[in-house]
Amino acid sequence: MTKTQEVEKLRHLKKLGDIVYGCVACGDCRTAVRYTVGRYKVCPVLEHTPGFEPFFARGKMQIIRGLLEEKLQPSQELANAIYQCTTCGDCHATCHQSMDPDISLSIGRYLDHTKIYEALRADLVDAGYGPMPRHRKVLEWCEKEHNPYMELHENRIAWIPEGVELPSRGELAFFMGCTEPYRQPELIQKIIKLLLSAGVTPAVIHPEEYCCGSIALRTGMHDLAEKLALHNIKAFQDAGAKEVVVHCAGCYRTLKKDYPDIYGKELPFKVVHITEILDRLLKEGKLKLREDFKGKKLTYHDPCHIGRHCDFYEHPREIIKKVPGVEFIEMKRNRNAAWCCGAGGGVKSGFPDLAEKIAQVRVEDAKEVGVDYIITVCPFCENNLIPPAEKEGIPVLDIVDLFEI
Numbered sequence: 001m002t003k004t005q006e007v008e009k010l011r012h013l014k015k016l017g018d019i020v021y022g023c024v025a026c027g028d029c030r031t032a033v034r035y036t037v038g039r040y041k042v043c044p045v046l047e048h049t050p051g052f053e054p055f056f057a058r059g060k061m062q063i064i065r066g067l068l069e070e071k072l073q074p075s076q077e078l079a080n081a082i083y084q085c086t087t088c089g090d091c092h093a094t095c096h097q098s099m100d101p102d103i104s105l106s107i108g109r110y111l112d113h114t115k116i117y118e119a120l121r122a123d124l125v126d127a128g129y130g131p132m133p134r135h136r137k138v139l140e141w142c143e144k145e146h147n148p149y150m151e152l153h154e155n156r157i158a159w160i161p162e163g164v165e166l167p168s169r170g171e172l173a174f175f176m177g178c179t180e181p182y183r184q185p186e187l188i189q190k191i192i193k194l195l196l197s198a199g200v201t202p203a204v205i206h207p208e209e210y211c212c213g214s215i216a217l218r219t220g221m222h223d224l225a226e227k228l229a230l231h232n233i234k235a236f237q238d239a240g241a242k243e244v245v246v247h248c249a250g251c252y253r254t255l256k257k258d259y260p261d262i263y264g265k266e267l268p269f270k271v272v273h274i275t276e277i278l279d280r281l282l283k284e285g286k287l288k289l290r291e292d293f294k295g296k297k298l299t300y301h302d303p304c305h306i307g308r309h310c311d312f313y314e315h316p317r318e319i320i321k322k323v324p325g326v327e328f329i330e331m332k333r334n335r336n337a338a339w340c341c342g343a344g345g346g347v348k349s350g351f352p353d354l355a356e357k358i359a360q361v362r363v364e365d366a367k368e369v370g371v372d373y374i375i376t377v378c379p380f381c382e383n384n385l386i387p388p389a390e391k392e393g394i395p396v397l398d399i400v401d402l403f404e405i
Helices: 003-009 011-015 057-068 076-082 090-094 113-126 133-145 153-157 179-183 185-197 214-218 222-238 249-263 274-283 314-321 352-368 379-391
Strands: 031-034 038-041 172-175 243-246 270-273 297-300 373-376 396-398
Touching: 011 057, 011 113, 057 076, 057 113, 076 113, 090 113, 113 214, 113 222, 133 214, 133 222, 153 179, 172 185, 172 222, 179 185, 179 379, 185 274, 214 222, 214 249, 222 249, 243 249, 243 274, 249 270, 249 379, 270 274, 274 314, 297 314, 352 379, 373 379, 379 396
Parallel strands: 172 243, 243 270, 297 373, 373 396
Antiparallel strands: 031 038
């Protein structure tokens, strides 16, 4: 098939029908007013790019219309702009045309911005203009060794401490992901130690667990993402899993929201976040929170994947508020209005300088309210926020670090 034929197909955008025409070009996705912060720029990328239309939602929608109506053709210049998007979904949270899919709006169309952007990227991949060079390298390795970190698949369980045995089958399974086993082994060790200390023994499905496919989905490699997703669903089903516990926000969003779409029906297991389990174990008195944070001010950074994308906000906050002697302070931009860390949508690997600038803005949000610690539940957010936060003297911790181990 020639490139021209592939471009004409636009197979991923066309699957979404005409929902892009739900955009009325009002511009609220560029600048909006929220009572907590007043007037501000909605798109984190827009603050650090030339500010032209392709760098925020309204412009992207106009471009997609042009492509569908064959008034525009894909190009590398277009791809370079489209891939400078963290797919954070703040435009979706602000847009009046995306408030509720069950409500019949004036033009009868419900916008799902992130899904549209990912479809556009997938069509750019078909056309030969995506993903970005760094994305292509990590995804080639992801197909070969089932992780994006240039590591061997057999080393995915190298983090398991000596003397600790975890079953490979069970009704409660832990989805390791890639970042924690390969880049933050101490974090996944803490999670497992906490669960074991509370009498919970999760299964670890190795060697059958592969990368969740989030990176492939966000960067337009939908065929690879589907391959990884269907493999993992079968692996956990074959292992007898009834519940799959996830820590990484990106993995959680992918399993919780994307896998059912790919699978075409309800998953054969329930996907739960680690904070749901930890909060329950706290209430049962099987876990304890550290007491050395007394007198400190803590805030919580909502990862986009678990917050705006999955409407998951309260369990982490409930845990933080239970830490003895701390003061919990919300940043002005929180929950569905939270500012992105800058790492998502492939921006961290494809445009690292842009990711760093966005992270600096988020750290300034924390500095503004005078906190001592930033808490989050996403390894990507943590890694991207740490450098600017360290300059301000504000440690960034995972919520697991609040527990007594």
